[in-house]
């Protein structure tokens with residue numbers, strides 16, 4: 001085992017000050033063009049900018065290292081927090097690699113965080129800045145939208161990716177595994193620089209039921225909540241099983257078909273089971289509805305299960321923080337498969353790409369241990385080298401009976417979430 005690689009700017013915890021804002025600002029409107037950090041749903045959540053500190057970490061102990069780092073960074077000289085709700089006081093935004101042992105996970109402590117929750121709004125600053133002085137008086141104008149977008153295949157062209165799906169169905173038929181999630185990437189280049197704020201605005205408008213996120217150039221609107229912790233209360237929204245949207249009566253027919261599909265319900269049950277099995281040892285209560293409901297988005301419809309639990313008060317598991325819980329539940333069968341080790345090996349053998357932080361946990365954590373992590377889906381990684389380019393990701397659960405052409409169409413429907421933001 002190699003040791004986790006850790007880079008962090010300096011060793012002294014910054015000072016944090018939080019004040020309540022008299023008016024509730026539009027969070028996304030506050031973001032600057034560079035370094036946008038976001039976790040926003042229906043106008044509530046957190047945005048941040050500037051970097052007071054940053055941790056990049058990988059290796060088998062990556063999330064434990066990150067938890068220790070954050071405990072030190074958030075526990076420094078007492079935070080001056082006059083608001084006292086989840087997300088006020090010290091906050092770190094995080095985007096964790098799909099495979100935290102192999103990929104790089106990024107943790108950013110912003111210089112400024114603005115939050116909104118239940119109608120209360122606040123601003124938190126790190127260092128000497130006075131929280132009353134840091135909000136922009138007006139928004140820097142958005143860059144013009146692209147007039148031309150060029151798409152190119154990522155790691156696998158569509159026909160080769162369908163071949164990978166067939167191979168996975170073969171492995172499932174041989175009894176090697178029950179489910180594997182296979183993803184593909186799509187490269188896009190615009191004729192102008194991409195403005196993250198324009199993309200976030202469009203995603204938030206079109207996907208009000210999703211969490212619009214941005215951390216270190218990974219931007220998206222995810223419908224899937226891996227884990228939220230508020231005190232001892234834990235909650236998650238598990239998704240698996242997808243149908244396209246249709247027009248008029250066809251849409252109703254597709255919805256009814258998804259809810260009654262034995263294949264989709266079995267695929268969904270594997271994802272719920274994987275979360276419940278991993279979370280159960282940490283909980284005194286864990287409640288799972290009898291069957292899935294439908295989550296309807298602009299581009300697709302999913303089978304969804306909302307799970308809620310209460311974390312134990314005592315013992316080692318009672319002391320587990322949110323990053324330890326995230327480490328325990330990730331990857332669920334919603335993004336990896338069943339059993340997870342075999343599925344991970346099939347992904348490594350068939351996908352032909354590095355997922356990076358796609359399908360990894362993304363969200364935020366505060367100094368009390370409250371926070372929210374979604375799965376980084378319906379997203380794109382903006383290129384560091386070329387400000388006009390991005391890499392989009394989409395994947396699908398493959399089970400017995402999966403049809404490669406239908407799975408390819410499903411990835412296209414999922415890409416469409418980010419494409420609409422680029423194109424509008």
Ligand SMILES: C=C(O[C@@H]1C=C(C(=O)O)C=C[C@H]1O)C(=O)O
Nearest residue numbers: 239241242334377394395396397
């Ligand atoms: C892997 C993705 O989505 C996951 C796979 C789903 C499915 O196969 O039905 C549904 C929701 C997500 O859990 C993705 O959007 O890239």
